[in-house]
Structures are given as C-alpha cells and as structure tokens.
Amino acid sequence: xxxxxxxxxxxxEPMTEAQLDAVMAVEREAYAHPWTRGNFADSIRxxxxxxxxxxxxxxxxxxxxxxxxxxxxxxNITVAxxxxxQGWGRVMLxxxxxxxxxxxxxxxxxEVRTSNQRAQQVYLRYGFRRVGERRAYYPADHGREDAIVMxxxx
Numbered sequence: 803x804x805x806x807x808x809x810x811x812x813x814x815e816p817m818t819e820a821q822l823d824a825v826m827a828v829e830r831e832a833y834a835h836p837w838t839r840g841n842f843a844d845s846i847r848x849x850x851x852x853x854x855x856x857x858x859x860x861x862x863x864x865x866x867x868x869x870x871x872x873x874x875x876x877x878n879i880t881v882a883x884x885x886x887x888q889g890w891g892r893v894m895l896x897x898x899x900x901x902x903x904x905x906x907x908x909x910x911x912x913e914v915r916t917s918n919q920r921a922q923q924v925y926l927r928y929g930f931r932r933v934g935e936r937r938a939y940y941p942a943d944h945g946r947e948d949a950i951v952m953x954x955x956x
Contacts, residue, residue: 812862812890814897817852819843824861825854828882835941837878842866845877851901855894865894867902874902876912891924903956910956913949915940922950930954 817825822842829836846852851867851874863881867874876898881890902910913936914921926932930952938946 812857814853817854862890873909874907910954916948
C-alpha cells in the first residue's frame with residue numbers, strides 16, 4: 803500500500819451534474835475513448851448509482867452502476883491517472899459491492915476491453931470471473947474492440 807493511500811482521507815459523495823467538469827477532465831485523461839458528458843448526465847438523471855471518491859477537493863475516482871432485478875451492472879469505474887496503482891479501485895469496488903448487497907443484488911456484472919489487462923487483473927483479484935465476450939463492443943482507433951464480460955457472485 804502506498805504512502806499516499808495511507809495519508810489521504812477519502813470519502814464518497816454522489817456525482818451530480820454540477821461536478822461533471824471535474825469528472826470529464828479525469829475521463830478524458832484516463833481514456834482514449836471517454837464517455838461523453840451526456841453519458842454521465844443521462845446516468846445521473848436515470849437514477850443510476852453514480853459516486854465520486856474524493857480526498858478534499860481532489861477527485862480520486864468515480865463509478866457509475868445500474869441496478870437490475872437481482873443484479874448490478876458496473877458501467878464505468880475510473881481511478882484518476884495520478885492515483886492509479888494505490889488501491890483506490892478496490893476501495894470503489896468494495897463500496898459498490900456493499901451498495902449492491904444492500905439492493906439485494908446477487909450478481910455484479912461488467913465489461914472490460916480485451917486490451918485492458920491491468921483492469922482485468924484488478925477484477926480477477928477481486929473475485930470476478932470471466933463469463934463471456936461481446937464482439938465489437940467498444941469504439942477503438944481502428945474500428946471496434948471486443949469486451950470481456952465478467953461477473954461476481956455477491
């Protein structure tokens with residue numbers, strides 16, 4: 803665990819449209835094909851679980867998840883690049899899993915780019931299992947990229 807992780811006091815707060823400038827700055831820094839402002843705004847308006855992990859005024863990361871009948875689908879989880887590799891992804895997964903259990907969800911689902919080996923390892927270490935693949939799911943520089951579908955029994 804890094805020294806930064808030990809010394810930063812972080813907490814969750816609901817993502818609102820007023821905070822989307824900060825969210826979009828992180829999203830654009832983190833991804834070659836980021837979500838749009840409209841994706842986040844639509845998620846907030848739809849009542850999805852959209853949480854930001856902050857240490858004071860610093861946005862460390864965020865996640866957006868959609869509740870289903872007996873499952874939760876993780877749509878976006880992002881750690882701000884300067885804070886990656888410090889355990890914040892696990893902190894957000896813990897919070898999401900706890901919230902999901904509170905919603906009586908039995909499963910947590912997600913998709914991850916086939917090229918995103920780092921994220922796949924985080925999910926596998928957390929207990930997710932690979933359960934399928936979605937062809938041409940994500941936009942890519944030259945066409946589309948496949949997604950690996952993963953699930954976690956809660």
